[in-house]
């Protein structure tokens with residue numbers, strides 16, 4: 001009994017090294033789930049989720065917003081970081097300490113001490129929403145890692161290679177998991193398969209992802 005309990009606790013907080021520079025920190029954000037959700041709610045009250053348009057004219061199935069000194073945006077003019085929310089013309093909400101500290105701690109746990117994110121993209125997936133394979137390459141400096149926090153419904157994450165044609169490996173990302181990739185794998189292709197419907201006890205029928213970056 002007791003041995004089982006310890007094994008489960010250990011498994012929930014396991015660090016899985018998935019590639020050079022890439023670690024999946026199972027359950028790393030779980031202890032702060034309530035503070036994180038409250039912080040996200042406060043951001044969304046000022047900068048609501050919206051479905052942006054790709055440069056090619058497709059509306060994204062994932063709804064997005066941002067906090068921090070830069071927010072990732074896309075429209076007919078291309079992908080970029082912007083200091084102001086184009087929907088309001090106001091600066092993005094500041095990055096709350098609970099978010100920044102979580103990202104810093106996760107990066108350090110994965111071997112990237114001193115991570116200082118200035119942008120946090122907040123992605124909301126409703127059932128069926130997906131993100132096609134892409135590289136994160138709109139940032140100025142690729143020496144900082146990407147820190148990606150998953151909350152709500154589980155999703156299948158595709159972790160590919162340096163070429164779009166490299167067959168991606170699949171990982172299930174669950175509520176509280178944090179995935180960090182940087183160094184040799186900073187520019188890997190990655191994506192998220194269409195979200196399967198379900199009901200999460202705290203977040204209902206959705207998945208929220210926080211993607212922290214050093215953009216500027």
Ligand code: SIN
Nearest residue numbers: 123131148192209211
């Ligand atoms: C992203 O690549 O921006 C999102 C990744 C995710 O939702 O897990």
Ligand code: FE2
Nearest residue numbers: 134135136190
């Ligand atoms: Fe990405």
